[in-house]
Amino acid sequence: QVQLKESGPGLVQPSETLSLTCTVSGFSLTSYSVSWVRQPSGKGPEWMGRMWYDGDTAYNSALKSRLSISRDTSKNQVFLKMNSLQTDDTGTYYCTRDLTCFDYWGQGVMVTVSS
Amino acid sequence: DTVLTQSPALAVSPGERVTISCRASESVSTGMHWYQQKPGQQPKLLIYGASNLESGVPARFSGSGSGTDFTLTIDPVEADDTATYFCQQSWNDLTFGSGTKLEIK
Numbered sequence: 086q087v088q089l090k091e092s093g094p095g096l097v098q099p100s101e102t103l104s105l106t107c108t109v110s111g112f113s114l115t116s117y118s119v120s121w122v123r124q125p126s127g128k129g130p131e132w133m134g135r136m137w138y139d140g141d142t143a144y145n146s147a148l149k150s151r152l153s154i155s156r157d158t159s160k161n162q163v164f165l166k167m168n169s170l171q172t173d174d175t176g177t178y179y180c181t182r183d184l185t186c187f188d189y190w191g192q193g194v195m196v197t198v199s200s
Numbered sequence: 201d202t203v204l205t206q207s208p209a210l211a212v213s214p215g216e217r218v219t220i221s222c223r224a225s226e227s228v229s230t231g232m233h234w235y236q237q238k239p240g241q242q243p244k245l246l247i248y249g250a251s252n253l254e255s256g257v258p259a260r261f262s263g264s265g266s267g268t269d270f271t272l273t274i275d276p277v278e279a280d281d282t283a284t285y286f287c288q289q290s291w292n293d294l295t296f297g298s299g300t301k302l303e304i305k
Binding site: 173192 | 235286296
């Protein structure tokens, strides 16, 4: 069955870089796109960016200067790197299977930006 | 960015019909999708393409609308439907609404 699982540090220092990994199973990264979506506590989700099935990428214009998404198809993994983190980057980060709607979501990883 | 506006909260009794609205700041055609999120869980896709029921979702849920005005209907509502409901558009980039918290009295 389709599964996505995020992994990465739960605590990041301000101004440092966040690195997250999404490991997928049950589908191929060369057939489906994967997006990263984040959600501050008590607020609506925010689309961050997409790894297209063909290897291309797309980013939220508000995050584009800080964000990079890549993949390793041999390991069924998609990676997120975002630099210059601030306290308002605190929230839960999800990877999702992206059909322009999001039909499968990982359980999410809570990221806190704090010194 | 296309802004999606939702009412913050609703309270209804079990067995009633509830409509949750989402208004877009510009037309999104039928590129509107609905999610249910319970506390501590990831969002769950309910409706895609404005009116298409996701596989496995009860037929009590339905969606309608096009352009700028959209509605998610639950009829009849059950106690387990207590959750926050988000709309999301995919016509102009990708944005989400701020959510409607549904309480079952």
